[in-house]
Amino acid sequence: MTHAERADRTARADALCRGAYREAGGPESGACLVAVGGYGRGELAPYSDLDVVLVHDDDVDPGSLASTLWYPLWDSGHRLDHSVRSASEMLAASAADLRVALGLLDLRHLAGDPNLTLRLRTNVLAAWRRSARERLPELAAMVRHRHELVGELAHVAVPDLKEAAGGLRDACVLRALVATWLVDVPHVELERGRQALLDVRDLLHAASGRPVDRVGPEAWAQIAAGTGLPDAEAAQRHVRRHGRRIAHLSRLTWRRTEAVLARPRTSGARRPRLEPLAPGVAESSGEVVLDGRVDPAREPLLLLRAATEAAERDLVLAPATVARLVAEGPALPVPWPEEGRHLLVRLLASGPGLLGVWETLEETGGLDVLLPEWERIRLLPHASVVHRFTVDRHVVETCVEASRLIRRVRRPDLLMVAALLHDIGKGSLVEHSVAGEPVAREVAARLGFVPEDVAVVGLLVRHHLLLPGLATSRDVDDPATVAEVTGRVTSPLALELLAALTEADARATSEKAWTSWRAGLVDALVRRAAVELCAAAGEDVTGATAVDPELPVPVALADGSVTVALSVEPSDDGSRITVMAHDRVGLLADVAALLALQRLPVRGARAWSQGDLGVSRWEVSEVDLEPAVLRQQLEAIAEGRIDPGGRVRRLETAGLDPSVVVRPEASRHATVLEVRAADRPGLLHRVLSVVAGLGMTVRSAHVDTLGPQAVDVFYLQELGAGALAEDRAASAAHAVRAALT
Structure with a gap:
C-alpha cells in the first residue's frame, strides 16, 4: 500500500462522486459537491468513509438534488457520511463546532460550481486564522484529553494509529496549526511520518476487511510482510519510530503555540529576549538555547546543562540547540567530571519535565552522545503484556517515579542511575537483569562513580526483581525468606535503594502493578531484612562526622x-x-x-x-x-x-x-x-x-x-x-x- 495506491483510490471515488452529481442533474453554478476530512485530503484507506457535503448558495434551493444524489453512492458499496448545507450554514457550523472546523480545513472540490468551492474554502481559512487565538486553547484541551485517554503511539502496548499521541489525528492537528500562520512545522519530517502511518493503516484495513486503527499483537507480522520488513519486531519499531517523531513535533509545536498565545499582539517583530539560566544557556520564548557566551566546541557539559535546565523548569529543549551541540561539542572525558554526573542525576530526577526533554535528546542524537547503550532498548517492545509501555519509555517513566521517592534514600544519585539502567539488559537472550548488570557497571564507571558505588548500581540492576518476587511468592515472616534477601543485598544502603527502585519500577509498569497489598508485602520484607543488615553492620542513624581542621587565622x-x-x-x-x-x-x-x-x-x-x-x-x-x-x-x-x-x-x-x-x-x-x-x-x-x-x-x-x-x-x-x-x-x-x- 503506497501513496500512489491511495491517490488512485481517491481518483476512483472522485469519478464516482462526479458521475453521481451529473446523473442527479446537479447544476454548474450555485451548488457544489465537496469532500472534507480524510477524503478531502485524498487519503482514503480501503474501508474509509466518503465524507461529502452538498453545498449551495443561500439563495439557491437544491430541490430534489439533495434526495437523489446519494443513491448511486450507496449502491456502489462505499460507506457514506453526507450532509446538505448552505454556504452560510457551513461557516456557522465551523464557528460552532471545532471538529467541523478542522474537517473543513481540508475541503476539496468534487463537482458543480468551482467558484462556490473556492469562495467557501477562502472564507473557512480566513475565519480559522481570525479566530485562532480564541479557538486554539480549546483545541489544545481536546488534544490533551485524547492523549490521556489513548496513550502514545510510540509506547503503548496496543497502539491506535489514528487517535494516539503521534498518530494521524495529531498530524492533521499540526496541519491546522500551520494554517493559523502563528507557527510552522518541519513539513518534510511531518509528511514522511504521516505517509508511513497511512501505509500501515491501509495494510490493516486490507488485512482485516474493515476500518480499523488499533494494531493488535497479531497484526505486526502482517505489517512486516506488507512493508518488506524482516519480522514483527522490526515492524513495531518502524511504526513506533514514526509515531514518536510526530509526537515530538506535536509537543514542540504546541509549546511554541502556547508561547505565541501568551504574548500580546504586536504590530511588528520583536527581538527574542534571553533570560540567563546557567553558564552558557538561557531561556528564549519558553525554549532553552545557547546564550552565545560559551564556545560549544570547548565545553563538553553544555548539552547536559541545557537538558537539565529545560527538564527542571519544564521548558522546551530547542532541537536546533541540541543538534548544534551534538555536531560541535567535544566528547565528555572518561570518567565524567563530577559536575557532569551531578547534571545527569538532576536531569533524571527532574520529574515529568524529563519526558519531553528526553524525547528531544532521542530525536536529535543527544542520547547517542550521552548514553550510547540506549540503542539496546530504543522502542523495544515488552514481551510481557503487563507492561503498558515499550522498554525505553518504561525506563523514563521509572525515572519519573523514582524522582518522587528521593527523600526516602540517602543516595538519590545511585537510585536515579539505577532507575535509568535497570532494564538496559532487555532484548538479550539471557535474563535481562543478568545481562544488564555488567552494562550498568560499565556505564556507572564511565560516569565517574567510585568502585563501591559502581558495585551498588550493579547490585540494584541485578536484583531489581528480587523483592516483589519473594514478597508475593514466599512467607515474608519466614527467616529463610529474609535470609535470601540479606544473602544478596548485603548493606542497609543497598536495601534502602532497592526498595525505592522496586516501587518506582512497579508504578511505571502499570496501574495494577503496585497495589496496597503488594506494597505492604514488600515493605514488611524490607523492614525485616533491614533489621538483620543494620545489626550485622552495627549501623545507626547518626552517621560519621569529619574532624574539623584547624585553619591559620589571617x-x-x-x-x-x-x-x-x-x-x-x-x-x-x-x-x-x-x-x-x-x-x-x-x-x-x-x-x-x-x-x-x-x-x-x-x-x-x-x-x-x-x-x-x-x-x-x-x-x-x-x-x-x-x-x-x-x-x-x-x-x-x-x-x-x-x-x-x-x-x-x-x-x-x-x-x-x-x-x-x-x-x-x-x-x-x-x-x-x-x-x-x-x-x-x-x-x-x-x-x-x-x-x-x-x-x-x-x-x-x-x-x-x-x-x-x-x-x-x-x-x-x-x-x-x-x-x-x-x-x-x-x-x-x-x-x-x-x-x-
Missing part, C-alpha cells in the same frame, strides 16, 4: 583590620570558598545569601567553630571567582546594606516537599536537624535564616548535594548553652519545614 582578621576573611582556591570541577569571621548568630545565613545572590550552586559545605571564630568551607561548581568582590558583598549583607530576602526568594523554584527531621540520638552536646530538600538557590539561606531568627547557633554544619537533592545536617545549640530543649527542637523543625514548603 593576620588582618586577627588584628581587627577586617571583619571577614574570604579566600578562593581551585578544586575539582570548581572552586572552594573559605570564610572566617567572628562567630555570631546569622553568620552562616549571610554567607549562604551571598552564594545564592551570586547564583553559585553549592555542591557541599562544612561549617565549624574555631575558638571565637566561625569557619565555613563551600564547594561550588564555578571557577574564576573574585574573592574581593565576594567579601565586599558579604560585608554589605552583614551590615544590612543589602537585604537578600526578596532577591533570594525570586531565585527559588518549587520541588518535592522537604523532609525535616530532628535526630535527638545523634549528639549529646547539640541538637541535630537533618534537612532533605530540592537543591535550589536560596535553600541554605532560608534554613539558616530561620535558625538565626530563633536565636539558635550552628555549632557545625554538613552540607552535601547529591544530584537534585540537598542533604543538610545542622548541629544546633542555644546561644551560650548546649542542646535544644525538646520543645525548642520541635519548633525549629516546624519553622524550617514551613519556610521550605
